[in-house]
Amino acid sequence: MPSSAYALFRKAILTEQxxxxxxxxxxRELCPHIIGHNKSGQEVVLAWQFAGQSSGPLPQWRCLxxxxxxxxxxxxxxWHEGSSHSTEQTCVSDIDLDINIHVRKLR
Incomplete structure (x- = not known):
C-alpha cells in the first residue's frame, strides 16, 4: 500500500497542482512529474523545484x-517544468505515473 506522501504526490500529478x-x-515548492520506485524499491518522485530552499541553484530537477x-x-x-529534457531520468526506475505519458497524452 502506498504511503500518504505517495498518494498526495500522485494526486498532484493527476491534477497538475x-x-x-x-x-x-x-x-520546497515544486511540480512533480514522475512517481514510482527506485531500484531499491523506495518511493520516489522526480519533480521540478522552482522555489523554496535548496543546496544548489533554483530552479532545478529534484529526485526526492x-x-x-x-x-x-x-x-x-x-505548472512549472524544466526546459531541458536532453538526458534520460534515472530517479524513477519503476514508473507508476508520468505526467507527459499518462496524463497529458490522454487529453
Missing amino acids: QVVCRYDGRP RLAGVSDIGLRKGR
Missing part, C-alpha cells in the same frame, strides 16, 4: 525519496 513540502529540513518528505500541501498555481 503544485506541491509545497519540507525535504531534508528545507521548504518520499520517506524524507513532510508537511505536504497541494495548491493551484502555474
Whole structure:
C-alpha cells in the first residue's frame, strides 16, 4: 500500500497542482512529474523545484525519496517544468505515473 506522501504526490500529478513540502529540513515548492520506485524499491518522485530552499541553484530537477518528505500541501498555481529534457531520468526506475505519458497524452 502506498504511503500518504505517495498518494498526495500522485494526486498532484493527476491534477497538475503544485506541491509545497519540507525535504531534508528545507521548504520546497515544486511540480512533480514522475512517481514510482527506485531500484531499491523506495518511493520516489522526480519533480521540478522552482522555489523554496535548496543546496544548489533554483530552479532545478529534484529526485526526492518520499520517506524524507513532510508537511505536504497541494495548491493551484502555474505548472512549472524544466526546459531541458536532453538526458534520460534515472530517479524513477519503476514508473507508476508520468505526467507527459499518462496524463497529458490522454487529453
